[in-house]
Amino acid sequence: MYRTELDQLAGLPFAKGHATGNDFVLLADPEGTRNITAEQVAALCHRRFGIGGDGLIRAIPTSKVPGFETQILEHPKAYWFMDYRNSDGSIAEMCGNGVRAFVHYLLAEGLVNLPIGASLQIGSRAGVKTVTRLVDGYAANLGPWGLVHEAKAGADSVDSLVLARNWEQPHPALSITMGNPHTVVALPEAQLLENLDLTALPEVSPTPPHGTNVEFVVPAEPLINDGVAHIKMRVYERGVGETLSCGTGACAAAAAMRYWARGTALINQWAVEVPGGLVGVEFATTEDGIEDTILSGPAVLVARGVVGAS
Numbered sequence: 001m002y003r004t005e006l007d008q009l010a011g012l013p014f015a016k017g018h019a020t021g022n023d024f025v026l027l028a029d030p031e032g033t034r035n036i037t038a039e040q041v042a043a044l045c046h047r048r049f050g051i052g053g054d055g056l057i058r059a060i061p062t063s064k065v066p067g068f069e070t071q072i073l074e075h076p077k078a079y080w081f082m083d084y085r086n087s088d089g090s091i092a093e094m095c096g097n098g099v100r101a102f103v104h105y106l107l108a109e110g111l112v113n114l115p116i117g118a119s120l121q122i123g124s125r126a127g128v129k130t131v132t133r134l135v136d137g138y139a140a141n142l143g144p145w146g147l148v149h150e151a152k153a154g155a156d157s158v159d160s161l162v163l164a165r166n167w168e169q170p171h172p173a174l175s176i177t178m179g180n181p182h183t184v185v186a187l188p189e190a191q192l193l194e195n196l197d198l199t200a201l202p203e204v205s206p207t208p209p210h211g212t213n214v215e216f217v218v219p220a221e222p223l224i225n226d227g228v229a230h231i232k233m234r235v236y237e238r239g240v241g242e243t244l245s246c247g248t249g250a251c252a253a254a255a256a257m258r259y260w261a262r263g264t265a266l267i268n269q270w271a272v273e274v275p276g277g278l279v280g281v282e283f284a285t286t287e288d289g290i291e292d293t294i295l296s297g298p299a300v301l302v303a304r305g306v307v308g309a310s
């Protein structure tokens with residue numbers, strides 16, 4: 001299986017990295033000549049026949065990405081573009097864990113110089129994102145979040161019903177865009193989150209136009225600690241399956257919980273516990289009144305190699 005695709009990529013250097021257990025195959029394509037097909041992505045990301053990963057990230061100059069040439073004109077500092085693919089080969093607009101792993105990779109490869117405290121602009125299909133290097137990781141400003149079905153969400157804070165198998169009744173949910181689509185489902189108790197069977201994509205109705213990632217969320221005990229709200233989340237990612245973490249999903253989960261609680265308190269600092277670790281989400285209002293979503297957490301490289309070394 002996948003021999004042909006891997007043979008086609010023979011000699012290609014790669015790195016393997018992760019951010020809270022959400023793992024990626026990372027490639028550099030400084031000339032913008034290495035088009036990777038969906039089948040090749042699936043081959044590289046396969047956990048038995050390939051390297052293994054939830055997704056593949058190609059580093060390519062923004063000026064060389066078809067359809068995104070103007071992004072570099074508007075944001076001349078966004079030299080590098082994160083070309084993100086899910087493990088099934090499908091394209092996703094954004095990946096919050098991926099953009100931290102991506103910047104860590106650029107730094108490790110010597111493609112950028114980024115002292116602690118400094119920031120870098122990264123091109124992506126969801127626009128330009130600013131990533132700041134922290135002492136122990138990276139903070140990615142993913143910009144404003146939004147409601148997918150705004151008109152429906154307003155009245156009772158719910159715009160979707162998740163019709164997962166074996167549930168006596170559907171769970172209410174909120175569909176949120178972080179550049180990519182998410183549907184956040186509030187579960188009534190932590191035990192349900194632990195016992196959840198996420199071997200298949202939960203059925204979301206209505207499904208957002210471009211499909212959705214689905215996050216299940218419960219408040220942690222205690223919910224608020226030192227002014228930070230704590231929640232627990234599991235995720236089924238579009239184009240992947242269950243993963244150990246999803247950065248944009250954590251932002252969507254915090255945004256939904258904050259939206260549901262908006263009549264009582266507006267907490268801006270959130271800690272989201274996922275099976276692969278902990279990420280931070282901050283909602284920060286800019287001078288222009290825009291509410292940015294800032295995701296922080298670690299990023300790690302675990303290996304480097306060459307495809308098809310045999």
Ligand SMILES: N[C@@H](CCC[C@H](N)C(=O)O)C(=O)O
Pocket residue numbers: 022055086091092093094095096097098180181213237238239240243245246247248249
């Ligand atoms: N794991 C990512 C999200 C990756 C893309 C997602 N599967 C989609 O199709 O939108 C994250 O950390 O945000």
